[in-house]
Amino acid sequence: MSHQPLSHQVNPRDVLALDALLNQDEVLLRDTVRRFVGDRILPEVADWYERGTFPKEMALEFGRLGLLGMHLEGYGCAGTSATAYGLACLELEAGDSGARSFVSVQGSLAMFPIWAFGSEDQKQRWLPAMATGEAIGCFGLTEPDSGSDPSSMRTFAKQQPGGDWILNGTKMWITNGSVADVAVVWAGTDDGVRGFVVPTDTPGFSAPEIHRKVSLRASITSELVMDNVRLPADAVLPGARGMKGPLSCLNEARFGILFGACGAARACYEAALDYAGERVQFDRPISAFQLTQRKLVEMMVAVQRGTLVAMHLGRMKDAGTLATPHVSFGKMDNVAMAREVAGTARSVLGANGITLEYPVMRHMNNLESVYTYEGTNEIHTLILGQAITGQAAFS
Template structure:
């Protein structure tokens, strides 16, 4: 019998007053869906390391695939605060499911919208928005993660088509994706985006197994062995690392909100548990050390809520810098992972069971703290931004 999801979001500084009626309605809609469709099944899928494909239809109906993409292309045409709220509610349910939505919207639909031709937009975006097609994003390689400019995946101009060779690794959605946005080097050494479709000869997507993190998310490789790519499948409006990094900015923004959802869920779980659990004749919430932990959690959550809300305003005004997005991504994940570890201790032995979401969040966050810019890389991005000195090289 699935447990009832009792989640209540903390709002210590009354930040809901900064949200519009539409934002609050979107949040309620997504939260209700998470409680009804995701929470009852996610523990079983995480334990069994299976991806709940049945959720894709609901995510599409919520508008979680490309929420900021204009309505004319099948998107929801929402602002960035709405996008952040959606990712926060979905990741509160599970990071792996938020990853699926983030990849579809920020890493597949966004590059086609921003860098694609009008023909590509009309062909792919409506189907991706409706979930009829699912996508993935190929940037990371077995030997090139934080240094994507060193990629070896390449394509050659064969006259009427391109020939693509190479491999990508740690790709969310790869095992079931219908289309991959793949970044590869031309013969001139310039990075371009190519749209690679399932069924193209020489293209395979082996699944990655034995993960202790994001167990309810489908992860795999992309392998290209002399794959013929039509010339019309090259994204025409961008060249260089600016292309993939622009996509990552979109996704990192979603993570900044999303990871905070994990923090809020762990805090809410710990707060409820400590009020109910009795030791030495009283609820453990009455003990000073437990209150210290809870007080520190809500303080960090409140600071992070203010940070992502302000970032959302800047994003709506097209003023958010990549470095500002990096700071928020790093801060939210660090806040979440620290709170998850503290909350796990507060629940004692119960904290390691699937009876509660904390251990699953903890394991998931170990991936979130690494992907789309590692914790250390984001720190160096801030360092470079404030000093003008590049510590990467």
């Protein structure tokens, strides 16, 4: 037993010294993405947010960093560990949820189904270009009347006597939709739900952009409209039948989100910590007041705890022991944590917290979307409820 005196020195940005849990390669990747976010995203993201856009050319920059499909093997993908992918998502979302969403949708929702379920021709055609950012992908599952219950989708593909497919339907809330080169669209067929690889220049396909958002503004969000879109017989993903295909893609994306939410929360906590040390009231910085210190401590503990959960789940995924309820645990709790931290940080910054001079209100608004997309908080609660009781509370 050690009897060395305890040190009173801690890093206020990493009180539990979580960096010690990372290996050298993970630290290098994390620091590389953090520098990129600081140099390329943070100086401009407030303007992107205010204008309601995300520059398409960022895809090439993400590609040069090896971030697109980074957790996949082959076809120009980096083949990193799941934990490394999660750390990249964490740093990207510390910049903005829109940046993490772009990388997450490209890699986990568009590239992953082609990689996991596609034919060799589909993989060779799309994955190398998507890994470099030369081709952008999107994922079409959610519909105007079908969100938490995707199995009730109305989009339908009918196979013709010659083998071609005719695809009709509408998808909603599609990240990257109007800038995508290819869409992975899930549709009902006479043989159950199937996935289709749809080049966006196919006649009958359109992707009108959704405007007037107050959340995820530094992100392109669209509808997908398929009006008698004719596809060749080999447009279908041969390895995916039923809802297991799209749901496995959602689990990939949720894994990135449970890391990413910690990045948004950390950015809010650090903004509040810095502000409280600089803002002077009653002749002293507000960080000297007990109520402010309580807020800062509660935020710090929440961020560190959420990051520990993310790291543990990352190690489980790398070990092959991660299950769907584990992903729901992380997505549900870490996003709820980040949402609360953002609100507390906003209160520390006072009126300054509502401006784009600080990142807090931007993260706060973004997290409202993150809280409900890729499975609402309620759905993840019920997934966990079924896991611990054995009783399904929903179909």
